Every structure is written in C-alpha cells, then in structure tokens.
Amino acid sequence: DIQMTQSPSSLSASVGDRVTITCRASQHISNFLNWYQQKPGNVPKVLISAASNLQSGVPSRFSGRGSGTEFFLTISSLQPEDYATYYCQQCYGTPTFGQGTRVDI
Amino acid sequence: QVQLQESGPGLVKPSQTLSLTCSVSGDTITNNLYSWNWIRQPAGKGLEWIARIFAGGSTNKNPSLGGRTEIALGTTKNQISLTLTSVTAADTAVYFCVRSTYNVNSYFDLWGQGILVTVSS
Numbered sequence: 001d002i003q004m005t006q007s008p009s010s011l012s013a014s015v016g017d018r019v020t021i022t023c024r025a026s027q028h029i030s031n032f033l034n035w036y037q038q039k040p041g042n043v044p045k046v047l048i049s050a051a052s053n054l055q056s057g058v059p060s061r062f063s064g065r066g067s068g069t070e071f072f073l074t075i076s077s078l079q080p081e082d083y084a085t086y087y088c089q090q091c092y093g094t095p096t097f098g099q100g101t102r103v104d105i
Numbered sequence: 106q107v108q109l110q111e112s113g114p115g116l117v118k119p120s121q122t123l124s125l126t127c128s129v130s131g132d133t134i135t136n137n138l139y140s141w142n143w144i145r146q147p148a149g150k151g152l153e154w155i156a157r158i159f160a161g162g163s164t165n166k167n168p169s170l171g172g173r174t175e176i177a178l179g180t181t182k183n184q185i186s187l188t189l190t191s192v193t194a195a196d197t198a199v200y201f202c203v204r205s206t207y208n209v210n211s212y213f214d215l216w217g218q219g220i221l222v223t224v225s226s
Contacts, residue, residue, distance in 0.1 A: 043216035050210035095154040
C-alpha cells in the first residue's frame with residue numbers, strides 16, 4: 001500500500017490568507033495525485049486531478065503542484081466558503097487517501 | 106444526470122455480514138469509461154477506499170480489510186453490491202458508492218449521498 005501523509009492535520013486561517021497543505025507519498029507516484037474538498041455534511045468534491053489540473057468550475061484561487069513524493073495544495077486567498085477538510089488521494093496504485101487537513105478560523 | 110443511491114441495513118450485529126447495494130441511474134454500469142467504488146468514512150474521520158469493480162468485472166480490494174470484502178456488478182439491475190463479512194464496531198461508518206474515471210489519472214468524480222451503517226448488538 002502507498003501511504004499518504006498530509007500536513008498539517010488542521011490549521012486556522014483568516015479570510016484572505018494564503019494557505020498551503022502538503023501531501024507526501026511513501027513512494028514515487030509521479031503526478032498520480034488528486035485533491036478533494038469536503039464540507040461538513042457533504043460528500044467530497046474533486047478540486048484538482050493529476051497533481052495540478054484544476055477541475056471545471058473550481059475557483060482559480062485553488063492550485064496544485066508537485067511530483068514524485070511531495071505535493072502541495074494552495075489556496076491563494078482564503079474565502080469563507082473554503083473552510084472545509086481537504087484530502088489528497090493517490091491513484092498510482094490501489095487508491096489511498098491522506099488523513100485530511102481541516103481548515104478553519 | 107447520473108445518480109448513485111446506496112441502500113441496505115442501517116444496523117448490523119457484530120460478526121454478521123454487511124450487504125449494501127448501489128443503484129445507478131442515468132448511465133449503465135457497463136460503461137467502460139468508469140469504474141465503480143465503495144469508500145467509507147467513520148464519523149469525524151477520514152476516507153477509506155474499500156474496493157472497486159470495472160465494467161468488465163475485474164476487481165481490486167483494500168488489503169487492510171483482510172479479504173472480508175466482495176464487490177460485484179448486478180448487470181440485470183444496473184447495481185453494484187458490496188459485501189463485508191465478520192463486521193465489528195470498527196466497521197461503523199458512512200458507506201459511499203462512488204464513480205471513478207477510468208483513465209491514466211483517475212479520480213472520484215461522482216458520489217452517492219452515503220448510507221450510515223452502525224455495527225452494534
């Protein structure tokens with residue numbers, strides 16, 4: 001199994017802040033990495049696929065980068081609707097998720 | 106519009122078998138563009154992928170579940186089933202039926218609303 005480790009587990013930020021979440025894979029996974037957002041009571045929503053490919057309809061303040069074993073999700077200017085939990089997920093092997101990063105005030 | 110709907114018992118006794126069904130509307134599960142997955146989430150915790158099945162019937166399962174899972178296509182009813190044997194309290198979670206794109210960089214693009222399953226005597 002490929003283990004995915006996110007950091008931090010949680011963070012507090014203010015509206016307008018730049019926020020970066022890190023995801024590390026236990027082995028090389030090229031760019032086979034997706035990011036999801038989950039708000040309380042909702043199902044996860046894919047934000048970014050293939051490490052940096054922004055999904056249709058996702059605001060451009062979200063961006064992803066990385067390759068190999070280290071990946072980053074950045075929110076350039078945090079908005080009220082961005083308070084949520086974010087998960088990375090690798091699709092190099094059988095799927096595994098990071099443990100999640102909760103973003104709150 | 107494609108929709109996924111999970112169904113099954115909300116309460117299962119320890120050591121028994123959990124059986125869930127996902128009904129797909131708006132598309133056919135034999136569509137080679139997708140695979141069909143089960144993912145679960147204990148209350149307040151993260152996401153755990155359980156298993157997937159492709160249109161041709163091939164499957165992959167999470168080895169951490171120790172061979173307790175079976176996933177199958179019900180082609181006559183456009184459904185995907187999940188069976189989890191010898192359940193314990195640790196299997197209490199919301200279970201999601203999820204569609205995944207079937208390409209080089211696959212991702213989970215469509216989720217059912219989820220069904221809460223509680224394991225308790």
